Amino acid sequence: MADDTKAEAPAENPYTQWHEVVKGDTLSKIAAKYYGDASLYTKIFEANRDRIKNPDLIQVGWKLRIP
Numbered sequence: 001m002a003d004d005t006k007a008e009a010p011a012e013n014p015y016t017q018w019h020e021v022v023k024g025d026t027l028s029k030i031a032a033k034y035y036g037d038a039s040l041y042t043k044i045f046e047a048n049r050d051r052i053k054n055p056d057l058i059q060v061g062w063k064l065r066i067p
Contacts, residue, residue: 016047017065018066019033019034019063019064020061020062020064021059021060021062021063025060026041026056027055030066031043044064044065044067047064047065047067048064
């Protein structure tokens with residue numbers, strides 16, 4: 001007998017923070033704010049690959065996941 005129930009989508013990670021990009025932000029500045037280390041900007045980049053194609057080009061108003 002086939003199971004016709006749909007699997008529920010995984011719940012969003014409750015430990016993920018969000019940051020709304022403001023004028024003057026860079027991934028390095030955001031990483032420094034949340035992690036205390038600007039060189040960890042790649043963590044933010046990888047968590048937002050669906051939105052960010054080039055880590056040097058982020059746009060004001062974007063809401064980025066901060067893992």
